[in-house]
Amino acid sequence: VFDALLGAAIVVPGVVIGISTLVALVQLFTVVNPFLASIWPDDQPPRLALGYGSIIAAHGLFSMALVTMIVGTRLGSLDRNLVEASSDLYATPLTTFRSIVLPQIMPAVVAGFLLAFTFSFDDFIIAFFVAGAQTTLPIYVFASIRRGVTPEINAIATIVLVASVLLVVLAQWQLRQRKPSN
Template sequence: MRAFVVAVFAFLYLPIALVVLFSFNAGHHASEFTGFSEQWYGKALSNPFLVEALKNSLFIATTSALLAAFCGTAAALGLQRVGARTRGVFDALLGAAIVVPGVVIGISTLVALVQLFAVVNPFLASVWPTDQPPRLALGYGSIIAAHGLFSMALVTMIVGTRLSSLDRNLVEASSDLYATPLTTFRSIVLPQIMPAVIAGFLLAFTFSFDDFIIAFFVAGAQTTLPIYVFASIRRGVTPEINAIATIVLAASVLLVLLAQWQLGRRKPSP
């Protein structure tokens, strides 16, 4: 059994290791390692399209994760204060946001936004005082919103789990000692849920940064890093992609480890 488990871990990590190894390959071929070189990293980072896609992805992931962390935490707090029925409806919708396949989220958002824009844009044009009314279109905003849906549901669940394991005695003790609700929140509740909020933010960032399929539908004229990489892969495998893949993998691993470390913290540091 132990041998089998070791084999499964090898199965999980060897392909990743190979990608990383060949990103440092001096030669162009995947079948032989001809020497160490970091030339592909230089090539990747001097490719203007790639850098543009990377910047877009960083911006989208940061914005959607921040929005998700804020709204998700607020929702988790709000859900503590409502009846079982309202809670049930929210739980079902949040569960749906997580479980519905990305391809369905992508196309349904695309369809809804295109219809919405078809109504809103002529209206804006008719009421706008100048000749250049703003035109709503697919782009940063739609990717951020669509990623934020999954991320917000994720943050709500993570923070909600932490809230339900919160020590009620501390909250009661605080109000018995005449702390205002706001003080109780700031000094008791917030420090206890903060690791969950940070972990939620990091996972939301990772999700958005890695997502291909949702962005593929709602990106409009914008390009994110996964969309760019997908297009390059279809044109052919090059060590340049290995270099990007290595950077992305390293960043994701770092973020997940950070998130796990935050979730593992039982007590806030003083």
């Protein structure tokens, strides 16, 4: 059931996720804001509203299913004999996790982070629904392109492209450094 829910969360269209997250956040704010007003000591209680916090929360929820699938798959292929050997040698659970489990799952954690970052960086739909008055880069680019492609948009695209190419070249260089020479 858990795997089916994770798979469903990945294949649900972004519009559905954006609208449902917007509705959930608005309902949450209508409950929490009066509560904060009732317990706050002075006349100006903080008000929760759509903004960067809601964008981070929505993208965190959106990315959680993807990262959970990637890391869960790696945990499924974890060598449990090493964990048992660590326990037999009286290692604490924290030491076992830090010395045995984490090194084995770190590639999956990094891959999950990179995919989540890439999807969030590229996502327009969810950010558009939950941003409120805030503007993210995809929203800014989309709004600017509707008025025509400007040199500013070309510069942003060039910076993103160059950064992406540099990261790929750096990753390839790191992989070649790691390979044992014959």
